Amino acid sequence: MxxxxxxxxxxxxxxxxxxxxxxxxxxxxxxxxxxxxxxxxxxxxxxxxxxxxxxxxxxxxxxxxxxxxxxxxxxxxxxxxxxxxxxxxxxxxxxxxxxxxxxxxxxxxxxxxxxxxxxxxxxxxxxxxxxxxxxxxxxxxxxxxxxxxxxxxxxxxxxxxxxxxxxxKYLPEDMNLVAEEIDEQARNFAEKYQNADYQIWVGSGDLWGTTYCYSMCVLEESQWLRTKSVSSPEFFHGTFELVEKGVPVVLLKSEGPTRAMDDRVAKFASTYTDEFEEFDMSNFSLPHISKEYRAVVEAPVMWAALRRISLHLEDVRNHSLDKRRYYRVVEY
Amino acid sequence: MxxxxxxxxxxxxxxxxxxxxxxxxxxxxxxxxxxxxxxxxxxxxxxxxxxxxxxxxxxxxxxxxxxxxxxxxxxxxxxxxxxxxxxxxxxxxxxxxxxxxxxxxxxxxxxxxxxxxxxxxxxxxxxxxxxxxxxxxxxxxxxxxxxxxxxxxxxxxxxxxxxxxxxxKYLPEDMNLVAEEIDEQARNFAEKYQNADYQIWVGSGDLWGTTYCYSMCVLEESQWLRTKSVSSPEFFHGTFELVEKGVPVVLLKSEGPTRAMDDRVAKFASTYTDEFEEFDMSNFSLPHISKEYRAVVEAPVMWAALRRISLHLEDVRNHSLDKRRYYRVVEY
CATH class of the missing domain: 3.40.50.10490 (Glucose-6-phosphate isomerase like protein; domain 1)
Structure with a gap:
């Protein structure tokens, strides 16, 4: 891998x-x-x-x-x-x-x-x-x-x-397994969206930080790709009007109490764009984590999955994750 | 007008x-x-x-x-x-x-x-x-x-x-004056950016809600224009890497305690893009509002200014502010 x-x-x-x-x-x-x-x-x-x-x-x-x-x-x-x-x-x-x-x-x-x-x-x-x-x-x-x-x-x-x-204690082991489980989807994602001129990223609950950060600190900062991130409930108060065929919508699906909002985004986006993608916590096996704690650890677990996208984007786009135009390069 | x-x-x-x-x-x-x-x-x-x-x-x-x-x-x-x-x-x-x-x-x-x-x-x-x-x-x-x-x-x-x-008591009167003061800039803005394929909107402090909402609830929802909104301090942690010639950056400049962060955004953006625009609270006269309260009322005051952009966008783009693809149009 x-x-x-x-x-x-x-x-x-x-x-x-x-x-x-x-x-x-x-x-x-x-x-x-x-x-x-x-x-x-x-x-x-x-x-x-x-x-x-x-x-x-x-x-x-x-x-x-x-x-x-x-x-x-x-x-x-x-x-x-x-x-x-x-x-x-x-x-x-x-x-x-x-x-x-x-x-x-x-x-x-x-x-x-x-x-x-x-x-x-x-x-x-x-x-x-x-x-x-x-x-x-x-x-x-x-x-x-x-x-x-x-x-x-x-x-x-x-x-x-x-x-x-x-x-x-076993979280790192389970995160490795997630990386393996998601790798093919991550590769396909990177290949498909490597030149997307704009992507909408959506997430909720304790995956909001991940949604916000992945789009801003990875896609924008390290790949110079344009994104909009919005929380699942807020998606329906503006951003969703931009959705149509050819507009990528990427959902990070939580297993926590806000999952129903994510489901609503999935239902809408899969109807109105042909470029809807989701990364669903419930698809990860996490053999060492009890059911009741899965939602508690989802931020690092989802990050392990997204890290695979980052590495594939770096590879297929030939754009180093460390490359910056401005950050610690120029004075501002 | x-x-x-x-x-x-x-x-x-x-x-x-x-x-x-x-x-x-x-x-x-x-x-x-x-x-x-x-x-x-x-x-x-x-x-x-x-x-x-x-x-x-x-x-x-x-x-x-x-x-x-x-x-x-x-x-x-x-x-x-x-x-x-x-x-x-x-x-x-x-x-x-x-x-x-x-x-x-x-x-x-x-x-x-x-x-x-x-x-x-x-x-x-x-x-x-x-x-x-x-x-x-x-x-x-x-x-x-x-x-x-x-x-x-x-x-x-x-x-x-x-x-x-x-x-x-006199805030509505002062807001009317702001609308008049900004109208020409708002018209120019609407004409210049009516077809922008993407805009970065930046604001801070108690103008953050305005920044977030104007880009999402007006530009996205009612004009179907793509935006990214980000707070002034966070701008430098990702989004600013997207700035280059031809990328619109719009700053709502506060008179509150976060103004120095806005200044930093202005300095950066005016250096690296030729499409930097700012709407600065300190340019509005607000004759009835004491100096110490100007920062307290800036959300509605800035909204009065932005409302002029909305109306001009509606006009120059011939796209009604009430037009929706999905909101209260389809079930979701």
Whole structure:
């Protein structure tokens, strides 16, 4: 399979899983000190990675939580930010300007921060109360499951957290299987849509971050392909009027509570365009994940599937995923 | 000026303003009963109308608030929804399916709802605790300023609310002036971009709802033009890689705390595309609005400007703003 190193992924997953105890200790300490509310804040793709966790908290937890772009949070602040707030930051490089600026500001204000980074000794770590270095191990969501899952458990909102967290041990293995299961569809997709002048991407629930990010951070940023992303319920409040023959509509289908909205999109799009494609969570086998947790892990699982599209697009279009016109190339 | 009835707008504005006392009484009653948190919920354009108010509360208030699509709220619920929550609904027609379903559900749960509608005797009114009928008077945001402004004042977060609300009396007049000030630019815009195959729309802060909605609910829904909308800080995390000569980038420039992000977009876009356009709040005169409130009213003010583009697009493209392929035309 193209650029697929199953063993490396499993090995990284194991290392990522080994962080569990340390992260749970951090979560316990934070919770015991008191958590009035949580701000998830980062930029671009990193913000999108945290969307499912904010979503999870919105639905399941009494603790108020907010997902806010780092630049916005810097510019506006929030009256809800208090001494016993918790600010969760994510920056792979550990040097994203706005994210580091927030860590510094929180340090001054005496507000606790937990920063997720992919390497040691970064400016972000220097200014964070706690740093969780995941060394770039995939899936990066693993560490968030431990942190947020444990907080929910402590708050009496996730009684079977331990069982869920135990199953995560095999998530990388199951993600590899998803990659294999989807690869042929991904190849066909890349070949068919490699020159599409425009694509509508639709998703819902905790796959919204993935939908938003895949279209923006992969198709737009790294392949220079035009997209519109819209959530499944919002699709029917404007964007769907653009659908006609020859307009690609791509749906990421959730197994969570918003699935009926995805079904509605599928029904509409398959009627009005001949270029409707869906990637359906329910088609993935995930042998190690219990039925009740499938919807909880769908963001990283769907990402594993979409990663196959990215690699095939790179290949068939002869356009490196790392090629940029502007990002870290020119000053702006 | 094309399809411009200044007197009718002023007259509607007066009637809308007359609702102030009644709305403030409702706000006071709700506040005195206790408001643990606020859920703003609606669909499509109505959700976008409420975005600035959720944004305002996020920044200025201790009261947690959430903006959530009605269909999502129905599907997932929220653990934060309690007896002393307040659910704010908006449906112009008063019969939007998901919005009515939420009102019914809240009725069963004993949670208070305030519904904004544009006509009497709707299903939404039937199931809402309070209904504010604005009879379609523009700007529809007026009623929200009274409700949310008063709640903020009661919560010691908007001490000069009365002065602000007094100034709103002249907002319709100032909006008319904006329409006149922008009309030539709007006509030129419509002529130049009437056949654009794709446009990137960018905005920030409390103009994000306007940016999102104008591109989706007007350009896409009523003119069948392809758009991508993205917030100013997020623009630099993907979408900007698509910018090159011949790609239209349209910026709605705020006077609020996020203006520096808009400036950054303007600087970038004006360098890399020859089709950069901006609509800048600071160019509007707004003689009756104090400097410190200009940023608070920018959503309806910008809408007054954009409305001119809509009317000119309709005219130059000979494509009615009411023409739909699917919405309320076919079953889906």
């Amino acid at each position: 193209l650029k697929f190193d199953a063993e490396k992924f499993i090995d990284e997953g194991k290392k990522g899983y080994q962080l569990r105890e340390k992260i749970e200790e951090t979560a316990t300490k934070l919770y015991d000190e008191g958590v009035r509310n949580i701000f998830f804040t980062a930029s671009g793709g990193s913000n999108a990675v945290m969307q499912p966790f904010n979503y999870w908290m919105e639905i399941k937890s009494d603790i108020p939580s907010y997902l806010i772009t780092a630049a916005d949070f810097l510019a506006t602040g929030s009256k809800k930010l208090k001494k016993d707030s918790l600010v969760i930051l994510l920056s792979k490089s550990g040097d994203t300007k706005e994210t580091v600026a927030i860590a510094k500001k929180m340090e001054e204000l005496g507000v606790r921060t937990v920063s997720f980074v992919n390497k040691e000794d970064t400016p972000l770590q220097e200014h964070s109360t706690y740093t969780i270095d995941t060394f770039g191990y995939h899936p990066q969501e693993m560490a968030f499951y431990f942190l947020i899952g444990k907080i929910l458990q402590k708050n009496q909102e996730f009684s079977d957290y331990e069982r869920f967290a135990d199953e995560l | 094309l399809k411009f009835d200044a007197e009718k707008f002023i007259d509607e504005g007066k009637k809308g303003y007359q609702l102030r006392e009644k709305i403030e009484e409702t706000a006071t009653k709700l506040y005195d009963e206790g408001v643990r948190n606020i859920f703003f919920t609606a669909s499509g354009g109505s959700n976008a109308v409420m975005q600035p108010f959720n944004y305002w509360m996020e920044i200025k208030s201790d009261i947690p608030s959430y903006l959530i699509t009605a269909a999502d709220f129905l599907a997932t619920g929220s653990k934060k929804l309690k007896k002393d929550s307040l659910v704010i609904l908006l449906s112009k027609s008063g019969d939007t399916k998901e919005t009515v379903a939420i009102a019914k559900k809240m009725e069963e749960l004993g949670v208070r709802t305030v519904s904004f509608v544009n006509k009497e005797d709707t299903p939404l009114q039937e199931h809402s605790t309070y209904t504010i009928d604005t009879f379609g008077y523009h700007p529809q945001e007026m009623a929200f300023y009274f409700l949310i402004g008063k709640i903020l004042q009661k919560n010691q977060e908007f001490s000069d609310y009365e002065r602000f609300a007094d100034e709103l």
